[in-house]
Ligand SMILES: Nc1nc2c(ncn2[C@@H]2O[C@H](COP(=O)(O)OP(=O)(O)OP(=O)(O)O)[C@@H](O)[C@H]2O)c(=O)[nH]1
């Protein structure tokens with residue numbers, strides 16, 4: 001979707017061409033490239049090292065130049081070329097910002113006060129990010145509230161000058177200020193499957209946000225099947241909502257829940273995420289704002305809101321093809337946004353540890369809260385059938401809990417062996433020349449070394465010649481970190 005949006009902008013704006021196809025290059029391929037050639041690697045690291053040191057110095061020096069804006073105390077909009085808005089989509093060097101407030105246009109243009117106040121809300125601006133923000137490495141994320149300056153209201157252009165403090169930041173997909181998750185499954189095509197659903201729920205719970213569980217394509221199954229799932233889910237601790245984009249059933253309730261907040265929609269491929277987004281936003285149209293005069297004309301070609309592309313469900317697997325690639329926010333009636341996520345089938349569970357896993361199950365939370373808190377809490381009980389454990393085996397998802405526990409345990413052990421450095425989040429993207437996105441290992445300074453230290457237990461530490469890995473010399477550590485990443489890729 002975003003690709004076509006960008007290309008349509010470029011078609012109309014004759015901006016320089018951009019190599020969009022190269023944007024999603026494989027991360028591991030990038031690693032390998034850097035790591036197979038030892039000379040190149042060395043050079044690369046030295047260079048990275050220098051760049052990082054330089055960047056760190058300038059961050060210290062410059063971030064005071066542009067402190068985050070406070071949402072509770074926004075700076076007054078004094079100039080007619082200013083606006084406050086939300087970043088709804090981003091690609092390469094452009095961000096689409098939806099205006100929330102802006103000084104009203106001159107009274108001469110619009111007579112009615114109300115219309116004037118509303119006039120610019122909902123207007124889309126195509127923005128670049130001010131150089132100083134890039135210099136201080138302030139990332140502007142989809143979902144960020146931003147201060148826009150140098151607005152050209154006729155052309156729909158502007159420049160992001162600063163970012164408001166975030167209330168939250170979701171890493172995958174990278175979205176700021178999310179306050180609600182919508183977990184979407186379908187009753188059929190693809191059929192809901194209890195373990196997959198559990199994985200998604202655990203992943204969603206680990207974000208620490210309110211979540212709503214909804215089942216789409218409800219019209220494909222009979223009442224009995226729906227009822228059975230409803231009862232099942234209630235035992236799991238959830239109140240599912242049933243809907244059908246096809247028939248429109250349940251969409252009102254969903255719209256009501258989503259109203260006024262920013263929600264991320266997650267779920268397996270093919271369940272109807274894009275279809276739902278299309279359905280919910282076609283209920284309203286931001287261009288419906290009545291413009292009384294010609295001071296503002298919607299510019300052809302700045303329509304970013306092309307329909308989310310709806311994928312065909314493969315008749316063989318019943319699973320959809322991956323069609324959604326870039327995260328973008330779509331405004332909803334009554335305020336609020338809905339973010340689509342790039343299609344993925346397997347939640348990574350990277351935020352979940354053996355220790356936190358029990359908290360991701362409402363059933364366990366309930367058992368723990370209803371029992372003597374001293375029972376499991378103080379002896380580091382993993383609830384795996386230890387004597388005296390309050391978590392009994394007589395609940396449906398207990399086998400799933402054990403399965404996920406094993407999976408996480410294996411992952412943690414693997415991370416220990418490789419000093420726990422490489423995860424998705426340890427790779428950052430760099431937009432290089434021509435907008436080509438390159439992935440490279442994220443080399444952090446002390447921060448991740450401390451995390452690794454925490455994760456490592458003594459017995460394994462003893463097996464390691466730990467001085468080789470833990471040294472207080474940051475520069476050497478950078479090299480070690482890269483070795484670790486390299487080892488994993490071999
Ligand atoms: N029968 C039925 N089909 C639906 C319904 N909603 C969506 N579909 C179909 O399901 C298919 C997949 O829908 P998408 O919206 O592309 O699914 P998605 O979750 O966005 O998939 P990814 O982009 O791969 O993650 C399409 O063929 C839709 O027409 C529904 O309520 N009932």
Ligand SMILES: [Zn+2]
Nearest residue numbers: 376381383389
């Ligand atoms: Zn226990």
